[in-house]
Amino acid sequence: MSAQKTNTMSAPYLMRFLLKSLLAVIAAALVVVALTVGLLQFSSLRQQVLTYVLSTVNSDEMTISVGDISGSWPRQLHITDMRITDTQGDWLTLAEADLVWSPLSLLRAQVNVETLDARGLTILRAPVSTAEEDTSSGLSLDLPSLPVAIRLDAVKVHEITLHRALAASGAAGTLATLDLRGAAALERNALSLSLDATRTDGVTGLYKIDTVFSPRARHLTLDLAVEDGDAGHTGLIRAFGVSELDAVSLTASANTKDGAVTGLMALDGGNKLTAEFSTTGTWSRDLDLVLAAKASGRVIANALKDSVKAHKIDLATDFRWSGKDVLSVENLQLSAGPLTLNGRAAFASASLPAPHPFSASGTITGVDALVDAKDNAGLNRLVFDTVAKIDLRENIADVSVFTVTSAAGTANFAGKVALDGSSLKGDAEASLNDLAALGDLPGQRLSGAATLRLSPFGMTDNGDMAGDFFLRTTDVKTGDPALDAFAGSVTADGSLLALGKGGYALPSFTVTPLSGAYTLSGNVASSAQEQLSGEAHFKTGDIARLLPRGEASGAVKADVTLTGTMDAPAAHLVATLANGAVSGVKTESLSADIVAVTGGSGALSIRYKGEPGNASLDAQLTLPTEGGARLDAINGAVFGGKLTGLAALDTAGLITASINGDHINLASVGDFSGLPLNGVGDLVFTATPVKGTQSASVIFKAPRIDAGGVTFDRTELNIQLSDLFGAPVMDAGFYAAAGQFALTHLSGVNLKAKGPFDTLAFDANLLGTHEDAMPKPFTLSSQGVVRSKAATTIELQSFDLALGTATAALAKPLTLKLDNGIVAKGIGIDMTGATGAGAIEGDVVIASTARLNLRFRQMPLDFATLFVPAGSVQGALNGTLELDAARNTGKARLKFSGIRLAQDVDDLRPAFDATIDGDWAKDRLELVAAAQGISDKPFDLKASLPFVRSRGQAFPTLGARGKVSGSLDWEGPLASLAALVELNGQRVAGHARVALRASGDISAPVIDGTATLNDGTYENFLTGTVLKSIEAKIEAQNSRDASFTMTASDGANGQVNAKGSLTLDQSAAEAIAITAQVSNARLLRRADVDATIDGELRLTGPALPPTLEKPATLSGSLTTREMLIRIPESLPADVPLVEVIEINGRNSTGAMPQDQKAAPLPILLDLTLATTKPVRITGRGLDSLWAGTFAVSGTADEPLIKGALNSQRGTLEFAGKTFTLTKGNVTFPGTYPVEPNFTVTLTYRRDDFMATINVSGNSTKPDITFSSSPSLPKDEILSHILFDKDVGELSALETLQLARTLAELSGVSIGGTGGGIMDRVQETLSLDVLRIDSGASGATTVSAGKYIQEGVYVGVEQGALASDSSVKVEIEVTPQISVETRVGQNASSEVGVNWKWDY
Secondary structure, eight states: OOOOSSSSSHHHHHHHHHHHHHHHHHHHHHHHHHHHTGGGHHHHHHHHHHHHHHHHHHHSSSSSEEEEESSSTTTEEEEEEEEEETTEEEEEEEEEEEEEEEGGGGGTTEEEEEEEEEEEEEOSOOOOSSSSOTTTTTOOOOOOOOEEEEEEEEEEEEEEEEEEESTTTTTOOOEEEEEEEEEEEEEEEEEEEEEEEEEESSSSSEEEEEEEEETTTTEEEEEEEEEEETTOEEEEHHHHHHOOOSSSSEEEEEEETTTTEEEEEEETTTTTTTTEEEEEESSSSSSSEEEEEEEEEEEHHHHHHHTTTTEEEEEEEEEETTTTOEEEEEEEEEEEETTEEEEEEEOOOOOSSSOEEEEEEEEEEEEHHHOOOOTTTTSSEEEEEEEEEEETTEEEEEEEEEEEEEEEEEHHHHHEEEESOOOOEEEEEESSSSSHHHHHHHOOOOOEEEEEEEEEEEEOOTEEEEEEEEEEEEEEEOOOOOHHHHSSSSSEEEEEEOTTTTTEEEEEEEEEEOOOEEEEEEEEOOOTTEEEEEEEEEEEGGGGOOTTTTEEEEEEEEEEEEEEEEESEEEEEEEEEEEETTTTTEEEEEEEEEEEEBBEEEEEEEEEEETEEEEEEEEEEETTSSSSSEEEEEEEEETTTEEEEEEOOOOTTTTEEEEEEEEHHHHHHHHHHTEEEEEEEEEEEEEEEEEEEEEEEEEEEEEEEETTTEEEEEEEEEEEEEEETTTTTEEEEEEEEEETTTTEEEEEEEEEEETTEEEEEEEEEEEEOOOOEEEEOEEEEEEEEEEESSSSSEEEEEEEEEETEEEEHHHHHHHHOOTTTEEEEEEEEEETTTTTTEEEEEEEEESSSEEEEEEEEEEEEEEGGSSSSOEEEEEEEEEEEEEGGGGGGGEEEEEEEEEEEETTTTTTOEEEEEEEEEEEETTTEEEEEEEEEESEEEEEEEEEEEOOOOOOOOOOOEEESBBEEEEEEEEEEEEEEHHHOOOSSSSEEEEEEEEEEEEETEEEEEEEEEEEEEEEEEETTTTTTEEEEEEEEEEEEETTEEEEEEEEEEEOOEEEEEEEEEETTSSSSOOOOEEEEEEEEEEEEESEEEEEEEEEEEEEEEESOSSSSOOOEEEEEEEEEEEEEEEESSSOOOOOOOOOOTTSOBBOOOOOOOOGGOOOOEEEEEEEEEESSSSEEEEEEEEEEEEEEEEEEEEESSEEEEEEEEEEEEEEETTTTEEEEEEEEEEEEEEOOOOEEEEEEEEEEEEEEEEEEEEEEESSSSSEEEEESSSOOHHHHHHHHHHOOGGGGGGGGHHHHHHHHHHHHHTTTTTSSOOOHHHHHHHHHOOOOEEEEOOOOEEEEEEEEEEEEEEEEEEEESSSGGGGEEEEEEESSSSSSEEEEEETTSSOHHHHHHHOOOO
């Protein structure tokens, strides 16, 4: 291995080089003297001989030239102008030198120089040499072997000049000037040297050494003293070595005596560096030394600042150079700061030619503390071991094995390494069997194993590095399921290239998970000019495999392209998700296209299409060179809403933002957050840096918010945040002017939270009315603090609830601990109600298991009306409830007394008492419940059930398997039980008996028993249906078969009878067989419909329950015996359904999404309907009879009705005129939706005038036409019908009546709002009656009237004629009888008695 070295010779080599040069000059002179003593007296001959001799010494690398050698030959020589030159020119010059020596000493094989006096020695720089240092002979303490001994009795060198280029290549100027005196001798492998040099340039510089060294005699004496530099002047040590040292004092001594060795050294560089060295030992056949050294100061600290960060080093070791030529270091102890190295090393064949076997082993501790990872198992103790062969001549170490082992794993290297670290080539591998220690370094939870291999890997002496890498991870766990799924068990491989002149490249890399869940590949490179290029490609068939929490699913593809420079990188990301879900919301597509340019701008575009609708977000992304980021021109269309604004992130990580959201759809927010939200509102979000901290504001306003069945009207959410990234503080409030929760109407909601996030005070106030049949005022107020420092707690300082006169309040502040569950101890709630004062006390713990200990002391039940459908609940509860789920035990002893239920003020039920006793142990629940006072026979329930707590559940639940037994016995009024359920406009009564028994396994319990109802009553207030004298019986056998019978009347002559059976027996011919007969039963009693029906219905089916594959069939025939349909006299204005579709949002018509529709009812229809007696239809002046027959098929969800209704006769009284129904036909085509077609013709006759009104089409688009004989326009036809006049002859009131009639024909009033001009006048005058009519003469009249008190009506009718004007007084005697008197303007009078009966 050969390479040119310029100005970088090592100090030992430089000294040997100078010594060789000096010896060459001396040898040349001695040869000349010995051979030509006589001839050299002539100058010309001396010069020729000198030239010849120097030519034998000089080479291509070094040339020595001498201007002249004169003097009294041979004893005295005078040398002038000597130069030593290398390939770059002169590097040493000597002006002149005088040498006095003894030629006769040669006879003793000795060169004895008595004096050497030189002047003008200049060393310009270090010499250049292409030759290698000769290390072929290995290491040796032997001195150079010469053919003769050399003695320099006295040496003086004046005016030595050292140039700066000697210390720093290329530097100009003088470094130092010195004078030197001394003496030296080298003879018989012994060296004696005495030198004393002093700087002459005004800088302190004293360098003195006295030594005698004889390796063969094992003798050494040494005294060294150096004073280098002073205050304000730097010394040579700084110039040639340690740059931090300006002034240094150095002393050293060594001595051997009788084989014993001692040595001391001390260096004092002030606070920059102090060092001490000492050694003791023996030197006989072997050299055995005990070495100790320590150094401290700023120089040490600076040298170690990037590694150990220590200012002190301590060293102790045993050194031996054995007779077997082995250099060894034993018991090595090296410490620097927290780092300690203990070990040994051996260097064999030290004095022989290379290579040299080398081995080393030991331990290193303290690396954990060095990287601030105290007690890290992978770093606190490292064990190393190496075996190599060192070739000093080739500057190479051939490493067979280098191993570092710790508790975390092992690292190995094998290959060749340059001794100066300039190159290497080999294979490296690290196997970590436990990644926990590696995860501890950044504070990341980590477990699993990993292997990293670099093979092959190399570095050249120009700094280029290249290699292939392979990484495998196995069962890596980080605590993040998504990261674990991505990197838990993967392989990664690729190649690596780094250039010494700059630049690097990963020409290719591939990451492959063992699960096959995704693929990742790419490449990246940076040139020497730091131009960046690369790309990465990611693809997965279902991202859900990488997101165990279910955040998203679907196929994902992402591509990234890198450009720009290392200082200003740019990236383009294109990513898509298709046919999946995001936060559980069905998503058709989600895409992102983002261009990020450091020092520039790029477009950001996000698109979403899914179940909630469409969403998009566009912005301009800017990344300033100095750092931070900015989003400008934010424009989003989010599920019908709109987002606009801007946002910026500064270099300190603080955000400035202003974002407005219009028409934000909370339903979509609820979809993605999993919260039951609905509503639309406006959002204002701002973020502002304030004195180096982050502040933010969120304001959201909505006319209505529905949150899981609780509605809030006219709402505002206001959140103010400060120091968000430091010690965040919140000031928030939620306000609503009104709201609704079940039957409770809220008239005010005020929720506040204020304070630091870890100490958040809250204040909640709700005001309203519980609106059941017995409305009661409702208030709720609570104050407290949520703390989330070491643990999360809620400190309830107050909780006050009031419902009517009932109250509930905390007896004392209560603390709820929320870490890993809920813990509430010392609960105390004082309550008052209809039964007086009471309380709840106890403890509640709900975590991995539940533990309850609650005591009820005369607790009022008034608040139960908030949860049960009763207008009033009264009574008290006493008892205890205990549960210890961890021990599988529990006990309940509950006693209810004086329970009174009421649906309204006039329906307060009798009081009753009840008890519930339960015991849970050994996975069984024994339950006994009884109630007395509401029935003839007490309610008696007994049950024994499997009751188990599954792993991971806090509370026990009914087991999936296990023996079950139980009984239920009760007899009493059915109305008492009905008060406990919501019947929605229905009422039941009667005497009921229940006797049920249960047995078998809970997975398939066997139920036997009977239930009967005697003298029962059923009322439906919506349909008017009334069934009386109900006799019903239900019998169940073995949970497989059930049969029932029922008879009832309609309160008169009508009868309803039913019977049937149900079975689960698959071999039965019919699983469902139910029949019902209806005879002369009046089943509809509404104001608009009254019907009496005959017929028979049958419900049959092959499976119980029926399914779409095996549906049930409802068949039979019904006939109407009596049916009256009354058309309301006033219809509201027609308000069409306006279908509003939000752009990119939901359909607001409220249609149920396809996948949320209720399952179809599996019942087929096969019914016939017929009228045995014509149906009478009356109202709005119509009195008509109709008859028809219908067939109903299809399904219960989509019935198909086919048939027709035809008019038999009828009249229409309209505006005082009678129209004859001459034709009427309504047909049902048998399609769904049901949309009948009709044709109706009405005629009106007066003298020689006949008018016809035709109505045809369907119910959604009727077509009304007018015709007359003689033929007239529509308005003229109406004018002749109403007033027997042409339109031009009408008065103002008649014109108004004509307009009103046209409106009535369309079914609405004038104005289309349900009230016209007359209605508004009537409302303004506070009249009960105001109408335009026709009087006795047929002329137009105006009627007005008012009820002056209950049952007394006074009215006035005014017409153009006296016969049409009168005053009317009507007095109600009974609800069925009234007396009416009328006095006319023409002095006429009338008295009448009216009688009416509603049936």
